[in-house]
Amino acid sequence: MTVEVDVRTFPLFINGTWEPASNGETFDVFNPATGELVARVAKGTEEDVNKAVEAARNAFDSTDWKNMKPKDRSKVLYAISYQIAAHAEELAYLEAISSGGTVRRLGGNDILQMVDLFQTLAKFVEEYPFSETLPSPPFPGPAHNFIWREPIGVCAAITPWNLPMVIATWKIAPALAMGNTVVVKPASYTPLSTLKLAEIISQVVPPGVINVVTGPGAEVGETLVKHPKVDKVAFTGSTDVGRRVMKLAAETIKNTTLELGGKSPNIILEDADLSLAIPGSLFGVFLHSGQLCESGTRLFVPDHLHDAVVEQLVKLAGKIKLGNPLDPATDVGPVISKKQKETILSYIEAGKAEGATLVCGGKEAVVAGCENGQFVEPTIFINVTNDMKIAREEIFGPVLSVIRYKDVDEAIRLANDTIYGLAAGVWTRDVNKAYDVSRKLQAGVVWINDWHMLRNDAPFGGYKQSGIGREMGKHSLDAYTQVKHVHTSMVPEIHKRNWYGLLFSNTNE
Ligand code: NAP
Numbered sequence: 448m449t450v451e452v453d454v455r456t457f458p459l460f461i462n463g464t465w466e467p468a469s470n471g472e473t474f475d476v477f478n479p480a481t482g483e484l485v486a487r488v489a490k491g492t493e494e495d496v497n498k499a500v501e502a503a504r505n506a507f508d509s510t511d512w513k514n515m516k517p518k519d520r521s522k523v524l525y526a527i528s529y530q531i532a533a534h535a536e537e538l539a540y541l542e543a544i545s546s547g548g549t550v551r552r553l554g555g556n557d558i559l560q561m562v563d564l565f566q567t568l569a570k571f572v573e574e575y576p577f578s579e580t581l582p583s584p585p586f587p588g589p590a591h592n593f594i595w596r597e598p599i600g601v602c603a604a605i606t607p608w609n610l611p612m613v614i615a616t617w618k619i620a621p622a623l624a625m626g627n628t629v630v631v632k633p634a635s636y637t638p639l640s641t642l643k644l645a646e647i648i649s650q651v652v653p654p655g656v657i658n659v660v661t662g663p664g665a666e667v668g669e670t671l672v673k674h675p676k677v678d679k680v681a682f683t684g685s686t687d688v689g690r691r692v693m694k695l696a697a698e699t700i701k702n703t704t705l706e707l708g709g710k711s712p713n714i715i716l717e718d719a720d721l722s723l724a725i726p727g728s729l730f731g732v733f734l735h736s737g738q739l740c741e742s743g744t745r746l747f748v749p750d751h752l753h754d755a756v757v758e759q760l761v762k763l764a765g766k767i768k769l770g771n772p773l774d775p776a777t778d779v780g781p782v783i784s785k786k787q788k789e790t791i792l793s794y795i796e797a798g799k800a801e802g803a804t805l806v807c808g809g810k811e812a813v814v815a816g817c818e819n820g821q822f823v824e825p826t827i828f829i830n831v832t833n834d835m836k837i838a839r840e841e842i843f844g845p846v847l848s849v850i851r852y853k854d855v856d857e858a859i860r861l862a863n864d865t866i867y868g869l870a871a872g873v874w875t876r877d878v879n880k881a882y883d884v885s886r887k888l889q890a891g892v893v894w895i896n897d898w899h900m901l902r903n904d905a906p907f908g909g910y911k912q913s914g915i916g917r918e919m920g921k922h923s924l925d926a927y928t929q930v931k932h933v934h935t936s937m938v939p940e941i942h943k944r945n946w947y948g949l950l951f952s953n954t955n956e
Contacts, residue, residue, distance in 0.1 A: 457488045457638065459661060460496055460645045463654030464503035468662070469494040474635060477533030479547040479781040480771050482819030486545070488638050492650065493660035496630070496670040499658040503601040503628040513598050513626035517572050524569035524624055526651040528562045534647050540773075542612055542640040547780040547821075548735060549772040560903065561616045564919065568624045568904040571921055587946055589937040596928040598626035599684045599702055600678035600870045603671040605664070605692070606641065607684045608634035608783050609738045609843075614706075615641045617907075618681040619648065619657065621923035630658045630677070632668050634684075636783050647696060664688065672696050674928045679927070682706070682739075685841075686866075686912050693915075704916030704926055706740070707909060708841040709869030710863030713743035713898070715756060716855065719874035723896055725759045728847075731872065731898030733767060733825045736779050737845035738787075739872035740913075743898055744837055745831075746849045747858045753851050757829055760849070760942025761807045764825045769814050781820045782844055788821040791844030798837040803828040803848070841867070855884065872898055891917070 456473070458465040461485040468489040476486040489495075500578040531538065539553035548557070556792055581592040604618035611633055621630045628830070633641035638661040645659045660667050672680050672695040682692045696703045712729055715724050731743035748756045770777030782788050788811060795809050808824030822843055831838050831848040838848045862871060871890035875881050885893040891908045894900055901907050906917035916926050938944050 455486050457486055457642050457661070459489045459491055459499070460642055460649070460657075460659040461495070461499045462658065463649050466495075468492055469498075471863065474662070476545050476636070476639060478544045479636075480544075480773075480814075480817045480820040486639055488661050490644075491660040491667045493670045495662070496661050496667055496674065499630045499660045500601060500671070500674050500676050502655035502658055503630050506653055507598070507600050507628045509654075510653055511784065512628065512653055512656055515626060516517060517575060517577060520624065520626065521569040521572045522649055524565045524572065524620070525717040527620075527623075527648050528565035528569070530647045530650060531558065531565065531644070532562050534643065538612060538640050538643055541643055542637070543772040543780075545610055545637045545639050546608060547772050547783060548610070549644065549775075549777050549780050551775050551777065552684055552735065557610065557613050560613055560901075564620050564903045568620050571904075571924060572624050575921075575924055583937070586874055586875065586891060588944070591935040591937060593932060595931045596625075596925075597931055599927060599929050600627060601676060602627045602629050602679040602681060602927065603674070603677045604629055604631045605668050605671070605680070605682045606633050606637040609735065609740070611637040612640045612644055614683050617683075617706075617918040617923070619644075621918070621927045622681075623648075623652065623656065623660070625924055625927040627927055628656045629678070630660060630671060632660055632662075632664070632671055635661070635663060638944050668692075671696060672701070673698060675699055678702065680704075680919075681926075683920075689914070698919065701895050702736070702929070704908075704918070705914040706907075707869075707912060707914045708843075708867060708916060709740045709742070709909070709913050710745060710839065710841055710865045710867045710869040711741055711872070711890065712745045712747060712865070712888070713872045714747040714750065714801065714855075714858045714874070715749070716873060716875040716877075716880060716884070717749050717752065718876045718880075720876055720896075721752075721756065721759065724874035725756065725763060727874065727898055729760060729764055729767070729825075732847045733764070733779060733845050734899060736782050736823065737901070738782060738843050741892065741899065741901075743870070743872055744842065744846065744848060745833070745862070747852050747862060748849055749858075750851050750853055753829075753849075757806060757827070757849060760827055760847075764807050764827060767825050769812050769822050769824075771814070771817050771820075779825070779845070781817070781822050783821070785821055787844065788823055791823050791842055794837055794840070794842045794846060798828050798835065798846070798848070800829065801835045801837070803835060803837060806831045808845070833864055839865065855880075859884060859887045863887075866912040869913035870894070
């Protein structure tokens, strides 16, 4: 049962119903573009986490949800996709007013991507090898053998604030597709769209299959990760918190996937078509004000193209229009918070102090009509070396570091000289060079003459400290299943079971 919700007050979503936090407390959610209070959200407690996990556990253990036939499950996934499309406007609005994502991006990409994800997995589920029969080999002897793929159980999904809805669906969609149940813990800056999403999904799944507990990561998140009745943790966020999640999950040996930070290298080769590479590189770093984990934040440019490339980058970056995310004319909205803005500005100061040269932006921006918002100008540094702080650490803001190189081997070596390995890119007209460089780049996705092109039928995830496991594509279905081998002997007579002789010297008696 669901109840009407005051738009400014969002309770927890547990077992198909809205509930206040057990102690009645709430926290405030602000619009980063205007500074306005947009919602009060239930501040979940350990008791609330226990309740949500119990609901998810019960839905998994005591209902037919996990045994649904693939064809029927596929229909559920299609039904969810139609629900998302039907509520597109409200979802996009809730996300824009809390995350600062532009309605242009949310409507033109995120909602479509979510609808397509559920539909893509709906197709995959129908073909998924839930049960495979193995051939009967001579060793160890005649037998009938299956491999069954089964759901894992209760999955905890912990999500960040940059793409709250999209990243929640990267976890919810494959979890439901495989028959699991879910408890989501969204980021405290941006819980609104995830709560709405859960309500929408609950229209087509049994109570307890999807639950959302909002509240601080260190309490709600950690309680979930440690909970003995949670079987899997899927976390997206910073590498530091990911490390903590991995340690906590280890206590109960939980199946864990981690999607973490990045410092993605973007290489312009000498023969690149600059009419593509220049706007493409800016698109790669400044979309959503640089708050995308796979942003191309380190741009490698050959020595002799450097000045021409920089001139064009600066000229085009100057045309990016900052504004209210609700205005369709806005190119880039605010950063998520005052704290994040200050972090970004402190990285800009560090860049200057280490000897990098600022050629574009570099300051807080004041946007007419959004004077209380948190905006940072699209910023470009040149004379950056790969050992500087701005080239090594994830800034998660609109800051591009341009790094010169002499030859391709040097560019690849510098590109890979990072603890991260989420994404990488190369701009060239030569397909052989493109594949050669792509092979050598250590990253979970490589874009050739493009950026940000994630597909719902392709895996996404990190090399090195950018994470463990993959989301989207068929790989994500594997990540929400466990594999069981079932053996039936086809040898009824004990004396013909030669292998029993390993223990019994005479099986004829
Ligand atoms: P974050 O600080 O690591 O938080 C991520 C989530 O974890 C939030 O829901 C947070 O809750 C929760 N959390 C915090 N401390 C926790 C703890 N001790 N135990 C369990 N959960 C805890 O990251 P963020 O600032 O929201 O997001 C930005 C980061 O996410 C960047 O590093 C970015 O690269 C990364 N990211 C990666 C991907 C990818 O696919 N690889 C995609 C997007 C973003 P609270 O909000 O309540 O603190």
